[in-house]
Amino acid sequence: MQELKDRIVREGKVLPGNIIKVDGFLNHRVDPTIMVHIAEEFGRHFDMDQVSVILTAEASGIALAAICAQRFNKPMIFAKKAKSDNIEGGLYQSDIFSYTYKKKVTLLVNKEWLSSEDKVLIVDDFMANGEAMRGLCDIVTSAGATLVGIGCAVEKGFQGGGDRLRAAGMNLKSLAIIESAEPGNIVFREDD
Template structure:
């Protein structure tokens, strides 16, 4: 998606530790019109997969997932990172190691929102090592739902997450793949 690449170059910041900061439009301040265009692109990529629900993880994946869900006309289910009094006790639990926070935590989804009839599109803002995806896929397996696709806004192609998921046979599509971040510049991989 050329517009996403342009936004990354124009508004993104490269930080120490292979961090790409895109909070001015994607995961802190939200450019809603652009996010809707990303949702439309997710629909274009996965429209033939008979998606019944979109699955994501809080917090940054929610905005993109909602925009895609508007186009697909399906619900969004998001995994919660913290327990709360209003979360059901009967939950699927997955483990996620956060690359940016350098810690492992549990994610949870109420069992009443995922089941064997679901055909899932998993959406997230970033894919690096694939840890969030592993946790979400694990919960999809626990529920016997079928993962029909994985849609990522920005994949860090120089990290192993995308390669592993593709080798495992997942239908993974990224709107932009960053192959290198070096000396303040970004090199993108061509994507379909």
């Protein structure tokens, strides 16, 4: 998606440790216009009539997933990273290692909101090593739901998470795959 790539080049920052910062428009300060365009691009790739729910992980994926859900009139669920007192009943859970926070995190979804009847589209803003996506896929499998696909705005292709998911047969669409990143030089993978 050229619009997204242009924004990454213009506004993104490459920080030490292979951190690519796009928080000025994607996941801290949010530009709703580009979010709608990203949602529409996912709608061109995935059959949204087959999707019954959109799933993401807390916290930075929530804005994009909510806009996608609103655009296609679907409910949205986000996997929480901490159990709160207001969660009742059983939980689907998956342990992942967060690249951003450098620690183990447990993703949690209340069994009340995801069932074997659901057809799930996972949506997230950013993928590094693919652990959050893997954890969300585990939750979909635990629920007996059907995974329609995974939509990711930005993927760090050089970390291999997306390639591992594709090799496992996942229908993954990333709109901007970064092959390499140095300050002042972000290189994208050619579109499929």
